[in-house]
Amino acid sequence: MEPGCSATTVREVREAPGGWRGLVARAMARSLTTFVVPDARMAREAGIDLAAAGLQPVATPRHASVLLVIGDVPPGLADAVTVVYAQMPRPRTVLALGTQMTGLLPAANITVPLNQKGLERGVAQVRARISSQPEASADDVFTAQVLDAADDDDGGMDKGEMHHHEGNDGEHGDEDDDATNPHAGHDMDDSAIDDGDGSMDHGDMDHDMMGGGGMSMVSMTQDLPRSPDGLPMEWSEVAFGPLFPGLPAGLASTLTLDGDTVVDALSSGAMDRAILSSLPGPVASFPDRLVAVDPLAPVAYRILAMKALANVNGASIFPPANVPWVAACERERAASHLGWLAGFGELLGYDWMAAQAAALHLALVRAPDISSIKAIRPDVDRFLRDMSRNPMLRLRLAGIGTLDPGSEASGPVARGSGKRGDARNDDHSSVEAGFYPIVQDAGDVLARFRVRLAEISLSLDMVAGAETLSLPDLSVQADFRGTGWAVVETPRGSATLQIDVQDGHVRTAHVDAPSAVHAKLVSQVVDQAELADALIGIASLDLSPWEMDG
Amino acid sequence: MTVFQQYGLLVAFFISTVGLVATLHLIARSLGRNRHEPGKDVPYTGGTLAPKPVWVRYHFHYYGFALLFLAFDMEMAFMYPWAVVYRELGIAALLDMGVFLAILFLGILYGWSQGALRRQ
Numbered sequence: 001m002e003p004g005c006s007a008t009t010v011r012e013v014r015e016a017p018g019g020w021r022g023l024v025a026r027a028m029a030r031s032l033t034t035f036v037v038p039d040a041r042m043a044r045e046a047g048i049d050l051a052a053a054g055l056q057p058v059a060t061p062r063h064a065s066v067l068l069v070i071g072d073v074p075p076g077l078a079d080a081v082t083v084v085y086a087q088m089p090r091p092r093t094v095l096a097l098g099t100q101m102t103g104l105l106p107a108a109n110i111t112v113p114l115n116q117k118g119l120e121r122g123v124a125q126v127r128a129r130i131s132s133q134p135e136a137s138a139d140d141v142f143t144a145q146v147l148d149a150a151d152d153d154d155g156g157m158d159k160g161e162m163h164h165h166e167g168n169d170g171e172h173g174d175e176d177d178d179a180t181n182p183h184a185g186h187d188m189d190d191s192a193i194d195d196g197d198g199s200m201d202h203g204d205m206d207h208d209m210m211g212g213g214g215m216s217m218v219s220m221t222q223d224l225p226r227s228p229d230g231l232p233m234e235w236s237e238v239a240f241g242p243l244f245p246g247l248p249a250g251l252a253s254t255l256t257l258d259g260d261t262v263v264d265a266l267s268s269g270a271m272d273r274a275i276l277s278s279l280p281g282p283v284a285s286f287p288d289r290l291v292a293v294d295p296l297a298p299v300a301y302r303i304l305a306m307k308a309l310a311n312v313n314g315a316s317i318f319p320p321a322n323v324p325w326v327a328a329c330e331r332e333r334a335a336s337h338l339g340w341l342a343g344f345g346e347l348l349g350y351d352w353m354a355a356q357a358a359a360l361h362l363a364l365v366r367a368p369d370i371s372s373i374k375a376i377r378p379d380v381d382r383f384l385r386d387m388s389r390n391p392m393l394r395l396r397l398a399g400i401g402t403l404d405p406g407s408e409a410s411g412p413v414a415r416g417s418g419k420r421g422d423a424r425n426d427d428h429s430s431v432e433a434g435f436y437p438i439v440q441d442a443g444d445v446l447a448r449f450r451v452r453l454a455e456i457s458l459s460l461d462m463v464a465g466a467e468t469l470s471l472p473d474l475s476v477q478a479d480f481r482g483t484g485w486a487v488v489e490t491p492r493g494s495a496t497l498q499i500d501v502q503d504g505h506v507r508t509a510h511v512d513a514p515s516a517v518h519a520k521l522v523s524q525v526v527d528q529a530e531l532a533d534a535l536i537g538i539a540s541l542d543l544s545p546w547e548m549d550g
Numbered sequence: 551m552t553v554f555q556q557y558g559l560l561v562a563f564f565i566s567t568v569g570l571v572a573t574l575h576l577i578a579r580s581l582g583r584n585r586h587e588p589g590k591d592v593p594y595t596g597g598t599l600a601p602k603p604v605w606v607r608y609h610f611h612y613y614g615f616a617l618l619f620l621a622f623d624m625e626m627a628f629m630y631p632w633a634v635v636y637r638e639l640g641i642a643a644l645l646d647m648g649v650f651l652a653i654l655f656l657g658i659l660y661g662w663s664q665g666a667l668r669r670q
């Protein structure tokens with residue numbers, strides 16, 4: 001056993017359950033499904049192939065037997081991880097890659113390093129653990145403070161301001177002798193709430209209390225604003241929380257639904273890392289600290305830090321050749337768009353697209369040099385051709401999520417609305433490598449989709465014409481001081497950085513990230529859209545919740 | 551078959567059904583009892599706890615499908631016996647079925663105007 005990986009904890013002698021239970025336990029250990037935290041895209045960014053390790057990612061914890069944690073859990077996701085673990089059926093295991101999960105509930109059962117070999121070792125330990133696990137004892141109950149709110153009966157009723165149920169308790173008391181009234185007094189015990197039963201009985205009570213006043217939909221929705229289609233529906237606020245399949249992990253969206261159309265939405269980053277306050281510090285390690293701002297675009301942020309430092313008082317720290325930056329930046333752009341396509345396909349329900357995009361994303365992330373990128377190019381081209389010709393996607397995505405042409409945006413979001421703005425327009429080496437801005441005019445989801453497809457192809461062309469993928473090293477003078485500014489076109493849009501350097505230390509650093517700007521467009525994108533269209537619109541903005549930290 | 555045999559068959563069915571249900575119940579129980587934990591039964595909403603109860607009225611959007619089902623499936627059900635005798639009844643049968651189809655076709659036209667044929 002190598003150091004750094006912990007074996008299954010042995011508290012007392014575990015005897016493998018024999019007979020019937022052993023058979024079932026061994027069968028359950030054979031096919032492992034996993035719920036990935038933060039999400040499967042982060043696993044691919046770390047170069048990890050889940051299918052090759054024998055894990056099948058699923059969309060909800062209810063189907064999962066392994067909770068796979070990739071890297072340190074940001075503080076804002078701690079509660080979400082607890083809730084997700086509580087919703088997993090037994091047997092369940094927490095497999096942590098590259099993190100100790102200190103101070104978190106649940107604690108990691110198995111910890112391995114963050115790479116493919118570590119994952120495979122961890123999976124073997126998970127299988128051993130599940131097939132040897134005796135029946136959990138009666139005192140093995142998982143509780144946490146955040147879960148206690150689930151049992152709060154009054155909380156449920158108080159939330160009903162939108163539901164207009166408060167005036168009805170008295171009437172329910174009178175209806176106790178009604179044969180079809182099983183939930184007298186809204187008595188919620190710990191048994192599962194069957195949503196279908198609830199709404200059906202609700203309908204029955206409607207019939208029984210036709211003249212009863214409070215329960216009729218007309219009086220309940222009397223004071224609510226009417227949507228343009230004129231249907232008086234019930235309003236509710238639904239959380240499409242931090243770990244929703246298809247949306248980026250860490251994006252906490254709250255949608256206000258009028259029946260099934262979305263009236264408003266608010267998306268915020270749930271990571272809560274306060275990363276921007278950790279940026280000041282020594283200059284030599286500043287690029288590493290800036291990279292931590294967005295793990296989904298590390299190369300772009302590293303280049304941003306280096307460019308800003310290079311612009312401080314015109315001091316030239318780096319070798320003059322600019323072209324190596326272009327190849328690394330464009331490779332990351334292509335990989336980011338492919339990763340976005342995988343999540344987008346999952347949200348659309350188009351499994352083939354999601355699987356293909358995920359495989360290509362992983363291959364591109366893992367490619368060690370330019371010749372291997374050229375080797376996967378035919379597959380990428382075939383995939384892009386299929387995507388752009390697909391009539392079903394055209395029908396599905398056209399005309400939804402349309403943005404106002406005057407909205408403040410950058411990156412593919414702006415270029416999908418007809419704006420030619422791109423930070424690479426002014427970058428001589430990008431233009432030399434073959435860059436030109438790809439623009440679509442419609443401003444809807446299909447336009448942004450097409451822009452990203454075309455950008456994948458263009459970026460890979462630019463990479464093919466380069467010599468190397470590596471970035472230059474940073475060497476700093478001791479009496480380095482001044483202010484610097486730089487802008488870089490990240491895969492999501494333009495990011496700007498303003499720094500103030502004194503005595504070899506970065507005193508202040510101000511980052512303007514594209515996702516923070518695009519988060520304000522969410523309410524435009526979902527306005528009066530059907531729920532599915534609204535979610536697709538939010539996904540089409542390609543928000544990175546890591547950048548949306550305060 | 552004597553009456554006794556018939557009742558015997560019925561009793562055998564009853565016992566087998568009860569036995570099957572009991573066997574399934576015992577198999578499930580042998581794999582471990584349910585344990586009640588907080589937050590376990592709350593529907594999964596991406597990591598946040600859904601408010602309880604979740605009572606929202608939904609628009610009966612699928613009435614379009616119900617309409618199309620009636621129009622095609624019910625008409626098909628009536629056309630099967632009609633098809634058997636249609637040739638010997640001649641033109642009168644054709645016109646009668648035509649009236650029936652025309653009425654149902656109005657339903658399809660209404661569904662079309664309300665977007666029931668749109669790909670969602």
